Amino acid sequence: MTAASPRALLDEILGAGPGQSEPGEELAKVLARACAVLDVDTATVLRHDPHSRRLVAIAAAGLEEEVCQGVQIPVGAGFAGRVAASRDAVVLDHVDETTVVNPLLWERGLRAMLGVPMLAGTELVGVLHVGSVRQRRFAAADVETLRLLADRLAALLRLETTRQDQAAAIALQRSLLPGILPSIDGLRLAARYVPGAEAGLGGDWYDVFRLPGGRTGIVMGDVAGHGLEAAVVMGRLRSALRAYALDCPDPAEVLDKLNRKAVHFEHGVMATVAYGVLDAGHERIALSLAGHLPPVVAAPGEPAELAAVPPDPPIGLALGKPVRRRTALVELPPGAVAVFCTDGLVERRDQLADTGLRVLANLVRAEDPERACSRIMAALIGSRPPQDDVALMVLRRCAETG
Missing domain, CATH: 3.30.450.40 (GAF domain)
Incomplete structure (x- = not known):
């Protein structure tokens, strides 16, 4: 040497x-x-x-x-x-x-x-x-x-x-998030996704898909963690949920199957998911929440309210005993909007998610979904890069004419 x-x-x-x-x-x-x-x-x-x-x-x-x-x-x-x-x-x-x-x-x-x-x-x-x-x-x-x-x-x-x-992770997320939301007669849809500035891309996702009988599946989910691993888990959960949705009309049963799959095959994975099925007439959403935030619903001429849907445990949480997941019906009058989001939109280091949800409810009104997304993001995100991933989806039942 x-x-x-x-x-x-x-x-x-x-x-x-x-x-x-x-x-x-x-x-x-x-x-x-x-x-x-x-x-x-x-x-x-x-x-x-x-x-x-x-x-x-x-x-x-x-x-x-x-x-x-x-x-x-x-x-x-x-x-x-x-x-x-x-x-x-x-x-x-x-x-x-x-x-x-x-x-x-x-x-x-x-x-x-x-x-x-x-x-x-x-x-x-x-x-x-x-x-x-x-x-x-x-x-x-x-x-x-x-x-x-x-x-x-x-x-x-x-x-x-x-x-x-x-x-x-970016390539995977882009391939899994709907590039163009489906065009469904009598329904208008808009969505936003922004990765967290501090933690980077993660496992937040939204999904809208057609189901047999003229029904529509609606999903908003959030996998714990960030980066490629969270995005990969998100992809697996998304695919599994879609498969179960074809066989099970009850959202609670779909989430129960998704939880069993996650507990058995995805050790250590935790995710919150809101899964709803909009009926063929777009009159009501059968909705089940696996630890996820409830949507905000606003009918024309009425103040917005959080949907009264009971929360059940998140996906991937092994409790040692069976949990009976629940499905609740959320009415969607003509012209009404329903706003789904992940906690990155409403939660901050100095603000609890419950407080942020109340702020969101005060912002929501029955209007065009694209306009609603723009106004909500401007008010809650503005020019500050979000700390966590943000997923936002707004759907509106078209007003009846006759």
């Missing part, structure tokens, strides 16, 4: 900084330079998957087979698993099946290895390890250089993962 300081070696490894290549190609170039600067034969980055508690090889130099073959190492198992579990540097001076679980390492002829955890704060991002086919001792300067490189790569990987997740 050269006598240069660890930071000087790091600068040499990183070179001129990020180039124009794809992130994976740039990472491979950095690892190749690390092999040359540190005088080793292999360098590998394994990303930590917190859900499976496994390390997945994503980039390598001198041992590209790890990536091509999709090598995965359980946290706590073998060499890389020990590094991840201990979150400390590990040095091996003997490489075989007794010290590593990945046969590629001893088949490559490695005789000495050094691995360090890749950390971003307290978060384990992955493991970085290097190996030599010659017997050698890794000095303290080697360990420090690899730690510095691991910290830098961890920050870059976390940033890249965040960007990828945001892009994927």
